[in-house]
Amino acid sequence: MGMSLKELQRSFYNSVFRKNKKNDVELNESVEPAMDLESDQLVNIYRESILGGLTEALVQIYPVCAKLVGEVFFSNMVVGYMREYPSGSPDLADYGYDFSNYVATFEPAMELVYLADVATLEWGWHRAFNAEDVSSSEVSALASLTEVPENKQGDICFVLTPSGYLLRSAYPVHKIWNINQTDFAVEKEGDDCVNLNEGPVNLIVWRNSEFGMRIDVLSDDEYVFLEAISEGKSFAEIATLSCAPKLSELLGRCMQTGLLVGFNLTQRNV
Numbered sequence: 001m002g003m004s005l006k007e008l009q010r011s012f013y014n015s016v017f018r019k020n021k022k023n024d025v026e027l028n029e030s031v032e033p034a035m036d037l038e039s040d041q042l043v044n045i046y047r048e049s050i051l052g053g054l055t056e057a058l059v060q061i062y063p064v065c066a067k068l069v070g071e072v073f074f075s076n077m078v079v080g081y082m083r084e085y086p087s088g089s090p091d092l093a094d095y096g097y098d099f100s101n102y103v104a105t106f107e108p109a110m111e112l113v114y115l116a117d118v119a120t121l122e123w124g125w126h127r128a129f130n131a132e133d134v135s136s137s138e139v140s141a142l143a144s145l146t147e148v149p150e151n152k153q154g155d156i157c158f159v160l161t162p163s164g165y166l167l168r169s170a171y172p173v174h175k176i177w178n179i180n181q182t183d184f185a186v187e188k189e190g191d192d193c194v195n196l197n198e199g200p201v202n203l204i205v206w207r208n209s210e211f212g213m214r215i216d217v218l219s220d221d222e223y224v225f226l227e228a229i230s231e232g233k234s235f236a237e238i239a240t241l242s243c244a245p246k247l248s249e250l251l252g253r254c255m256q257t258g259l260l261v262g263f264n265l266t267q268r269n270v
Helices: 005-017 021-028 039-061 063-069 071-084 099-105 115-130 136-147 150-155 173-179 220-230 244-257
Strands: 156-160 165-169 201-208 212-218 260-265
Touching: 005 039, 039 063, 039 071, 039 115, 063 071, 063 115, 063 173, 071 099, 099 115, 115 165, 115 173, 115 201, 115 212, 136 260, 150 156, 156 220, 165 220, 173 201, 173 212, 201 220, 212 220, 220 244, 244 260
Parallel strands: none
Antiparallel strands: 156 260, 165 201, 201 212
């Protein structure tokens, strides 16, 4: 009796991502030879196509990581990643979101202590680049802030631009990323060496409607403020955080730059 569709799909998945002799034998017995090709040859065509497509997708998302370790090393790392982290989305653009987690535990790359954070930065760039646009009506709605009654101002929840991606790193990963861009020029942008001991950095990767893609360095106060907004905290809750003394300054700056694109009111528990 042949395998059910579900069993066939599972066998095919295992043959592609968890290749071993048993999986291959089970699948090959259920595949009919065709076009002068044996069952194992047909399966291998699909296997190579899938793995090649996913590898290319990850190279496109993580070009700096690939450049830092080399094509062969990166390809081997990707193979291990694909085996441990199967895609959970039908959208290929969603694949790779947890790649940095795998990089952080990938033994051969342990000496590159900054590599996982570079991967996080590159994923942030990918998500920011593909984020939805902000409509002019959403931005103009910020003008109605002055109409919010004083007793409701603590209920204000500001909205971070959809492209905003926050990250913290113990290393200056934005500089590592920058010097590995194809258009980087020492004579224009300065030294191409990075001191890993410069200290931790707070970053936001985002897409500005006027200036395009950006990676901005944030102060501790700016990071705490924007992180709270990204978590949906109300103005009253943010006023209890470490950034509270500079709240007015931070709010004005983030509204002016376009990092904040709207607001809504939430009912606080009393």
